[in-house]
Amino acid sequence: MPQLIRIVTRSSPMALAQVDRVRALLAATHPRLVTEVVPVTTSGDRWLGALSALGGKGAFTKEVDAALLAGEADLAVHCLKDMPGDRPLPEGTAVAAYLPRDDIRDAVVQPAGLTLAELPAGSRIGTSSVRRIAQIAAAHPELECLPIRGNANSRLAKLDAGEYDALLLAVSGLERIGQAERITQVLDADAMCPPIGAGILALQCRADDSATVDAVSALNHASTWREAAAERMMLHALQGHCNSPIAGYAQAEPDGRLSLRARVFTLDGKRVLDAHEWAGALSPEELGMATALALLRQGARELIDGIPH
Structure with a gap:
């Protein structure tokens, strides 16, 4: 059978x-x-x-x-x-x-085709992600983030109904539901650091x-497995909660080298802890732990524990 x-x-x-x-x-x-x-x-x-x-x-x-x-x-x-x-x-x-990793980046969806920098002050950005909210607050304090829930299709419907001026959504998610043509702007991973496990x-x-x-x-997919192992170990070591603005991504190079870039933010984006480590002889899990330790030495424990949840 x-x-x-x-x-x-x-x-x-x-x-x-x-x-x-x-x-x-x-x-x-x-x-x-x-x-x-x-x-x-x-x-x-x-x-x-x-x-x-x-x-x-x-x-x-x-x-x-x-x-x-x-x-x-x-x-x-x-x-x-x-x-x-x-x-x-x-x-x-x-x-x-x-599975092989998809695009890790975030996208702006804006009906008039505007980028974040082109949106007028006070524009309503639909996102409930504390990671995105912190980074928008740091880079575009003139914009207002408003909470939005529901799947990507329902969020797009709310945008079309005029409840928001723009949305922040994952590039990979929009591609998976056949809505990639709605992307106005793709945000570089250094400008909008992605969530752990993105794509x-x-x-x-x-x-x-x-x-x-x-x-x-x-x-x-072996390279994706290595990236995931490093990212997940880093997140586990930081012991963040659902209101912790933690972001990061590992990158496996064609020659086998592995690196991990990670950031921890305050909710208002005014304080950013940044670490970028290379594995060298370390395993992916050891790289994740080393990156977490670099953030903890900068005060990540106090920052995470100081955010209500």
Whole structure:
């Protein structure tokens, strides 16, 4: 009998598009394998208030994790940036593969085609990300960030309805839902440092499900795995919470060298801690720890703990 893999995912259009990508890759790698989709609506999808009221990013993953652990599904597809970094994966699960990394940058979507620098003072920017808010406050204090929740499609609808003057969204997310043509400006990663895990899809299985682990492991991208390992270790070592403006990205060079750039901000963007480390002989995890230590020496612990959550 062909092997069946049931894939659990959030039910948003972007999440379903991501699962379609995984299904296509599995079909190309294992032609006899059969997949089916198990959509769930998470508490993070239902809640339109601040994520801190739900315990942070785990609001987007706990129902998916529960379906996996209950045996209702065999594989979960996550945006790595939505997976909590201050605690380990749920016991009994493991990431079997990271897909090749997509664009890590943020994008501006503005109906009149304006860039951030061209927007008039007081323009309303839709974003609930403390990481984005801090960097906008530092670079464009004349602009006003207003909270916005919901999936990317619903946010675009709110922009079109005139509730905001511009949105900040992930380039990769807009590409995944076929809305890349709406991008007005792509922000360089040094100008708008991305979230940890940006552009990476993580494929999570039950650790003891060797058949699924073996099938999915064939999709793993080695360079992305190294980048993810460094970033996640750094985030874990910093023990940030959902209101912590922490940003960073690792970069694996073609010659094998690995670096990690990371920043920690105050909410108003007036203070920025910056670290940029190279692995050398260090493992990706050791690079992540070294980068975290560089930030902690600059006062990251006090900065993070001083932000209410």
